[in-house]
Amino acid sequence: MVAINRAVESCKSQHINIDDHFREVTKMVELGSAAKREITDFMLTRYACYLIAQNGDPKKEEIAFVQSYFALQTRKAELIEERLNHFSRLETREKLRASEKQLSQNIYERVYRL
Secondary structure, three states: OHHHHHHHHHHHHOOOOHHHOEEEEEEEEEOOOOOEEEEEEEEEOHHHHHHHHHHOOOOOHHHHHHHHHHHHHHHHHHHHHHHHHHHHHHHHHHHHHHHHHHHHHHHHHHHHHO
């Protein structure tokens, strides 16, 4: 619960609407004696899960796993962004090369037509 509270505080400090990411719900669970009892649970967005993982205890196996998962996903996103930027630069260079070629052609035609 400490990690959830810290994640909620993180949202508050960033002026992010908590209700968009943390939904408190109640569930009925069956006890050993076949009786049922209400418990509090949370429905979370991916963002909320990320914040909880950041604020969780890495000694807990589940938290360590989630922290690793989000670190890998972040790196994948960085690599995709780098690749997209690279392709964008290549495309821009190609357009510049074509423009310079056309400009050179225009200059050549004007100089040698006179």
